[in-house]
Amino acid sequence: MVEFLHQLSSGLALGGVYAITALALVMIFQATQLVNFAQGEMAMFSTYVAWQLLQSGWSYWAAFAVTVVASFLGGVLIERVIVRPFANAPVLASVIVFIGLGFIFNALAGFLFGFSVQSFDTPFDGRPWFGNKFMSAHESGSVLVSLIVLALVFAFFRFTPLGLAMRAAAQNPASARLVGVRVGWMLALGWGLAAAIGAVAGMMAAPIVYLDPNMMSGLLLYAFAGAVLGGIDNPWGAVMGGYTVGIVENLLGAYVVGQEVKLSVALVIIVGVLVVRPQGLFGRRIVARV
Amino acid sequence: MSAILSVKGLKAFYGPVEALHGVDFEVEDGGVTALLGANGAGKTTTLRAISAMIRREGEIAFRGQPLRARNPEDVARLGVAHVPDGRGTFTDLTVEENLRLGAYTRRDRMGVRDDFERVFGYFPRLRERIKQQAGTLSGGEQQMLAIARALLLKPSLLLLDEPSFGLAPLIVTEIFRILRAINEGEKVSILLVEQNAHLALELATHAYLLETGEVVTGGPASALRADDSIRRAYLGY
Numbered sequence: 160m161v162e163f164l165h166q167l168s169s170g171l172a173l174g175g176v177y178a179i180t181a182l183a184l185v186m187i188f189q190a191t192q193l194v195n196f197a198q199g200e201m202a203m204f205s206t207y208v209a210w211q212l213l214q215s216g217w218s219y220w221a222a223f224a225v226t227v228v229a230s231f232l233g234g235v236l237i238e239r240v241i242v243r244p245f246a247n248a249p250v251l252a253s254v255i256v257f258i259g260l261g262f263i264f265n266a267l268a269g270f271l272f273g274f275s276v277q278s279f280d281t282p283f284d285g286r287p288w289f290g291n292k293f294m295s296a297h298e299s300g301s302v303l304v305s306l307i308v309l310a311l312v313f314a315f316f317r318f319t320p321l322g323l324a325m326r327a328a329a330q331n332p333a334s335a336r337l338v339g340v341r342v343g344w345m346l347a348l349g350w351g352l353a354a355a356i357g358a359v360a361g362m363m364a365a366p367i368v369y370l371d372p373n374m375m376s377g378l379l380l381y382a383f384a385g386a387v388l389g390g391i392d393n394p395w396g397a398v399m400g401g402y403t404v405g406i407v408e409n410l411l412g413a414y415v416v417g418q419e420v421k422l423s424v425a426l427v428i429i430v431g432v433l434v435v436r437p438q439g440l441f442g443r444r445i446v447a448r449v
Numbered sequence: 450m451s452a453i454l455s456v457k458g459l460k461a462f463y464g465p466v467e468a469l470h471g472v473d474f475e476v477e478d479g480g481v482t483a484l485l486g487a488n489g490a491g492k493t494t495t496l497r498a499i500s501a502m503i504r505r506e507g508e509i510a511f512r513g514q515p516l517r518a519r520n521p522e523d524v525a526r527l528g529v530a531h532v533p534d535g536r537g538t539f540t541d542l543t544v545e546e547n548l549r550l551g552a553y554t555r556r557d558r559m560g561v562r563d564d565f566e567r568v569f570g571y572f573p574r575l576r577e578r579i580k581q582q583a584g585t586l587s588g589g590e591q592q593m594l595a596i597a598r599a600l601l602l603k604p605s606l607l608l609l610d611e612p613s614f615g616l617a618p619l620i621v622t623e624i625f626r627i628l629r630a631i632n633e634g635e636k637v638s639i640l641l642v643e644q645n646a647h648l649a650l651e652l653a654t655h656a657y658l659l660e661t662g663e664v665v666t667g668g669p670a671s672a673l674r675a676d677d678s679i680r681r682a683y684l685g686y
Binding site for chain 2: 320323324326327330331333334335336337338339340341342
């Protein structure tokens with residue numbers, strides 16, 4: 160029982176990372192109907208930036224803040240310079256650009272920071288919180304951080320004029336322009352936010368999965384499974400899906416399929432959802448007349 | 450008359466296809482000007498060209514200045530509010546959020562609050578439905594929402610694309626009554642595109658008749674109404 164609760168809570172901790180990564184995927188998907196396959200590698204690169212700052216003696220939270228801001232600016236820049244020229248290109252062209260972008264960040268990280276596995280600090284070290292026997296301090300902390308990120312993102316979209324304009328631009332770009340919303344910048348802003356969220360996800364995951372240029376490849380797959388499970392056009396659904404996948408993956412890994420093949424759980428979830436309920440648990444079914 | 454908008458030799462393109470072949474007309478400051486014509490005459494295209502939604506050539510002067518804006522958001526920011534065909538509703542957002550988007554470019558909070566009250570004066574039904582998802586409104590209510598959203602931009606020129614489209618006659622009458630009140634009460638000039646020529650000529654002070662991307666004739670609405678040959682040949686009543 161203790162072992163079960165332990166697995167459950169570490170599933171929750173990683174689930175938080177999947178949830179916010181899934182949210183970042185959904186944010187770009189809603190605006191462009193495209194999945195950013197480079198999301199994971201961008202997050203990994205951000206994590207390396209934080210690691211480099213920590214190596215140079217920065218305090219954790221200063222490195223954290225600078226990394227988040229730098230990732231935001233980097234995301235905006237990537238949209239303006241690399242993604243924008245393909246705005247009217249066929250879907251396949253954009254997908255290939257995203258995959259290429261992923262390779263570039265992967266190679267760049269190896270080139271700049273080396274391919275060997277590094278440990279990554281956590282700000283939440285020390286004794287478990289509240290005498291919680293099942294969760295390490297880092298796991299509790301990363302659950303808390305993921306919840307804070309989710310709350311901030313939802314508050315931003317729900318309560319600020321800029322968040323409203325971003326939703327409008329994603330939903331009906333032509334109409335958004337007619338009320339004066341600069342739709343192009345809203346897309347860039349979306350990429351910036353996704354990159355910043357990804358950076359937080361990377362920094363929360365790295366103490367658990369360790370830092371190396373391939374740290375996010377499996378993680379992105381789980382996040383994608385979460386997004387598909389919840390419904391890739393529904394932010395709430397994606398978040399719920401992310402947590403669910405985290406817990407399911409951990410429990411199945413511990414009790415059923417074993418640690419070695421648990422990545423295939425993500426694939427099973429993706430294929431299963433697409434076959435049985437393509438719109439996901441909370442997504443909207445799109446019916447088109449042709 | 451003094452013109453708030455004057456258009457000379459306007460050409461517009463969908464990809465490589467030229468859809469307008471040099472259109473000339475003016476919108477009287479403070480008046481209602483109607484663009485009439487059959488399906489495919491270029492009425493909607495003309496509005497899209499003014500809003501820079503499509504590639505265009507020719508001269509457009511807005512309040513005496515050349516309209517140099519290169520994209521729709523800049524045209525809107527100059528005070529030209531475009532109610533597009535299909536109404537442009539943000540269907541997944543609430544009525545209130547749709548209206549707040551109308552005022553997105555404005556920074557005068559107090560003025561926006563007053564304008565919310567003013568548009569609710571014109572469209573009391575929107576106040577009742579303020580928290581409702583806009584996609585669940587009826588067609589007439591969505592048209593009212595689209596006009597209200599455009600008014601919240603505090604425009605000096607309102608471009609209306611077929612506000613009567615697909616609506617029951619009673620609702621159309623009500624909307625046109627409100628449009629007249631807006632034009633007279635708010636001093637907003639209106640450029641109205643309509644297939645329903647009878648309706649448009651009742652509201653309009655001036656009208657132009659478009660056919661396959663060119664202006665056939667134009668002048669005071671009363672003159673067009675009185676000209677039997679034009680009426681029979683082009684306006685169909």
